[in-house]
Amino acid sequence: MTRLIGVEFAKFFATRTWMWTGALLAAAAFGMTAVVGIAGPTGTPPLPGPDTEDGLAVAIGMSGMLVIVPALVGLTAMTGEYRHGTAVPTFLAAPRRWRVVAAKLAAFTAIGAGYGAVAAAAGGAGIALACAVLGVQPAAGTAAIAAGLARAALAITVYTLIGVGFGALVRNQLAGLAVLGGYLYFIDPMLSFFPVLGPLQPFLPRGATDGLTGFGALAERVAAESGIAAPDLLAPGPAALVLLGYALLAAAAAVALPVRRDVV
C-alpha cells in the first residue's frame, strides 16, 4: 500500500500543475482576505473590518469560497486516469482496484491538507496586511485566528477528497467540472430560495462549509440587507462532521465504483 501511495504522489508531482494550483490558491486566499479586510469597512454596504469579530469571521470564511479549487484537484486526478487511459496500466499493475483508489485517497488527503495549509497561511497574511494598512489590531488573538484558518484548511482537505470521489463517480472530466462547479456555486446557493429546502441548507455541502469556516456572519448580514431569511448554520464542530460525512460518502463511492465497473 505504501508503494501505491508513493505512486500517486509521483503522478501528482509529475507535472508542474500542482505548483500553479498552489500559487493560485495562495494568491486568491491572500487577495480575498486582504481586499475584504482593507476595503470592506468603506464598501457599500460596509462590511465589518478585521478589528471586529464579525470582520474576522468574514475574512476567514472567504477561504471557504475557494473549496472549488481543491475539489477540482481531486476530480482531475481521478478523471484524468480515464481521460488519458492511464487507468489501464494503473489497474494492470494493481488489479485489486480498491487498493489503487485507497492509495489515491490517502495521497490526496495529504495533498489537500497541504493546499489547506497554504491557503490558511496566505489568508493569515492577508488579514495581517489588512490590519497593518488600517492601523488596527485584529479582534482576536493569533491562536483564535489560526484556529479559524485551520478550520478553513480542513474544509479544503475534505473538498479534495470529495473531488476524488466525485471523479470516480462521473469519470468524465468535463462533465465532472461542470457538475461540481455548477452545484457548488449555482445550485446549492439557489436552494436557499426554496422554503422547503431551506431547513436542509446547513446540512448541504455549501452550508456545512460556511458553518465550518464561520461564514455565517456575512451570510446573515447579506440576508438582513436583502430581507431573505437566512438559515442558522451549524456550529463548526457539527459542520465539520457533516462535511466529513460527505467526504466518507465520496470515498466510499471512489472505492466501490471502480472495483465494479468494466474498464473499456
Place this chain on the structure above:
Amino acid sequence: MARTAHTVAVRSLTKSFGDVRALRGLSFSAPPGSVTGLLGPNGAGKTTALRCLLGLVRPDSGQAEIGGRRYAALPDPPAAVGASLDAAAAHPAWTGRRHLEIYRRAAGAPARRAAEVLEEVGLTAAADRRIGGYSTGMRRRLALATALLGDPGVLVLDEPGNGLDPAGAAWLRGFLRARAAAGGTVLVSSHLLAEIGQTADRVVVMDRGRALAEGTLAEVAGEHGLEAAFLALTGAGAMEVPQ
C-alpha cells in the same frame, strides 16, 4: 527473459454490453514458446476478450486464466503478464521516462528496469521528451515498454502493429519472435492478415464473439492461404471448425 511463461487459456467466455453480445462462448489457448495471433475483423470481440483476460472487464460467464489463475489472483501480476491495450494510455504532459518510472514503481520492479525497457524498445533517445509529442509508433513502443517493466513471461498485446511504419513493424515482428523463441507466451490480436501471417506460429480466427478456427498457421491457412481461409471462415459467419 527471467520469468516462467504460463499458458493462457480462455474457456466459454461470454460478455454482453447492453444489447451487444461481444463474446459468445469464446475458447482458445496460447501456449508458451509461441506467438499466438488472435485474428478477426473489427468488432469481432478481440479487445473485449483481452480485457476479460486481464481482469479489466468482468465476463458474464466462462474463464480466462493465465497459468490456471485469474489475472487478479496471480501472486505478482506485472511479473507474470505484460500487457498493452491502448497506445494512448499515457499522460501527454509526462516524459516517456517519467511514465515508465511511475509504472515501474507501481509494478514493484527494480529501479534499473525503466532504463532497460527504454533500451529494449529503442526509445532511449526520446525518453526525456513529452509523450504528447510522440508519434503513434513511439507511443506503441512506450506501451510495449510499459508491458515489459515486470519482465513478464507472458505478453498480451492488442493490435501492437497499428500505426507502425514498415521498419517499426519489422522490428516488432523480430521482437515478438525472439520472446517466443526464448520460451515466452505471446498473444497478439490483429485484424491485419499479413501481420499475423508473418509473426504468429498459431492462429485463432474469431468473429462475432467466438473462435471459428484454432491451430498452427499452416493448419488454419490450409492449401489456399490465410486470407482465403479467413474470408471463408468469417464470411460464412457461424461456420464452425472442430477444435
